[in-house]
Amino acid sequence: MEAVFFRVLVRELAAALPGARVEKVFLPVPNVFTLSLYLPSGRVVPGCEGKKTVHLHARYGTGRFFLFLSGSKTAQPDRAPGQAMRLRKHLRGRRVQRLVPDWPNRRLTLVFTGDGPALVLDPRSFPVLAEAPAQDAATAKPGWPDIETVTGDPDIWQAHPQLSPGLRRRLAALPRDGRQAVYDRLQQDAAEGFFLERKGGEPLALWPVAWPGKPQPDVTTESFPTALEAAAAFGLPLAFGEVSGRRDAPEADAATARVRRRQRALAKLAADEARMRAFIARKAEADRIAAHLHLLDKTAKIPELFFTNDDGTETALTLDPALSILGNMQKLYHLAAKGQRGLAAIAARRRDLQGEKKDLQGREHAPASPQRAAGASGSLKGVAAHVYRTSDGFLALRGKNAKANDQLLRLANAYDLWFHVADGPGTHVILRRDHPGRDVPRRSLEEAAGLAALASYAAGAGTADVWLARVGDVRRVKGGAPGQVTVTRMLETLRAAVDPALESLREKA
Known part of the structure; x- marks a missing residue:
């Protein structure tokens, strides 16, 4: 994340977070930090509509820096590390009072109510507790050298950290008669938009301006209404991919x-x-x-x-x-x-x-699937479930009995998708996603719905209605039989073909 985008992002964070109460601090894997915050009554955060609790995700240390708010948190270790417990001790229950940004260095200080330290988020180091800056502390404005100095000096970032090597290269690649106009727009406090560049479908960069000229090969640009939503679209695949990759490392070691x-x-x-x-x-x-x-x-x-x-x-x-x-x-x-x-x-x-x-x-050496398929959350050892791989490479899990249905719900992430035949008995199907922002092609949704219909009372019919919901909106009935659930919010009802040929999608044991 470039400093010129970080500047507009922290402005929106400063409007969204004051008054929010710290619930927990998580360190899911090294280099990833999550702060769970309970929002004040009536507060609506763009991209997290309908959520009372939001999660501030940040990356520090090596790798691409991200900072964003999301309604979902990443998978967590079974036991919180000592560093997370120490941060919880000092921050839990306190409310965010104000944010103090040092945007050229992409550093953000969160000041909380009550006695206790502030929290400093710095992309170069682990989050630290520090004394809160004074309320009236002045913030020095960064200098902006002339455009010729910027494009001609590869070490300009050392004196002016907001002019990163990536930004300098983008400016230098522009025609001489167009550089100054873009450079002037970057210096403005107000953004002209919030733009996410992707390369090969993966997040590449965030910008507060639209770059002129033809895009680079295999690079697409998407515009968002707010910096918060653009930052979430950039950070979700990185954060959730980082966590799932580290969690899968033991499996790689085992292989x-x-x-x-x-x-x-x-x-x-x-x-x-x-x-x-x-x-x-x-x-x-x-x-x-x-x-x-x-x-x-x-x-x-x-x-x-x-x-x-x-x-x-x-x-x-x-x-x-x-x-x-x-x-x-x-x-x-x-x-x-x-x-x-x-x-x-x-x-x-x-x-x-x-x-x-x-x-x-x-x-x-198998060819890569069109989508990066999500793996199972947690171990499926001891779970009586069939494992399928959709035509687009997504993992679908179907319980063999009521106990397995209940276990699959416990193992699934809140942003995974749940399928069940409408208005009758049947098994649960969970379609795994690697992060909340992952779009699932219609074909995969219909295949998962068909798998749910095949293991239901409608198995002998030609078509069947199948409910689709987020796992986070599916609640197990307290005191009810295993697999018995209620759904608080349905995404849609799919009309699925009950095709026995879908069983060919099952993965070999």
Whole structure:
């Protein structure tokens, strides 16, 4: 987020947050901070209409900085870290009194009512508690060098932090006769609009002005009515993607560990195969003993046995002196048979391991889906649910029974989508989204609705009405049977085709 956009954003935050009460502080993953705030009665925040509690999300440290308000919070760890508990101790229950911005450095200080420290949000460091600045403290206005100095000095940001390298490059790329006009507009306190640039569908940059000329390849620009809404559209994919990516890291580590275990198992199989082949090779020794057994004392216990070859030379055969000659022959035949059985078992095990390797490689090199599909929230271990992948790559989960329906609701995020056949018994279907702003194509909605209809009383019909709601608007009935819910707000009722071919979307276990 550029400082020139941060300036207009904090102005809207300063109008939205005073009077809001701190409920909790969250640190879902390193570098992401969330402050939950209960709004004063009647306060409406753009983009969070109908929400009594809003969440201020911020990123600090390395990576792209974001700061935005949302009606949804990210997934949280099972146990809050100590740093979050310390911030809660000092901030919980206090109300936001005022905001003090240092917009060129993208730093924001939240001053609260009552005795206690203020909170400083700085993109370069962890949120810190500090003494509140004086009410009448003057804020120095940043300097704006001439346009030629800006475009000619790549280190201009060190003296003028609002002129970031990205902003300087954009200005330098403009025709000379158009640079000054854009530069003058950037210096104005009032924004001419709130523009979000996306590249390949992913958020790229926020600007308070519309850049002239042709857009860059694969870059689209969207205009928003408020800075708050533009900041949310920019930050939601980054914040929720950051959290889900960090939460999926243990699964990635587990996959790496599985690869290492597979490699070790294949190496051990190779060693076992060599040992089994050595056993089989000793059958020739047993055959030679058997051919001469009528000439030997079968009960003799000797360390070596000598045979005369066809060319007149002698071959020494080492025996186990604890066994008789007959016992040694039987032992060698037993080892050869063991080797044959071992090779068959090794071949079967190798096929299994190589099949797992091909499956893993297929997943790694599979073409990307049109949408970045969300993963399951929490573990599905122990949940009786079918897992489907829609044509657009979204994950759909369908409970097999009432208990599973209840478990799926507990595991789902509030911004996931819930489907259930209308006016009759049926199972729940949860369509996963990776963040609240993720748009789901109509085709995926209809496929999820069809999956819900297939596991309902309407399974034999050609079409069925299916309810669609946000998971956050679906409430489990207190004291009711598992899977029994009420819906506070319905998004729509879909007319879905009850097509058994949708079962082909089920993922293999």
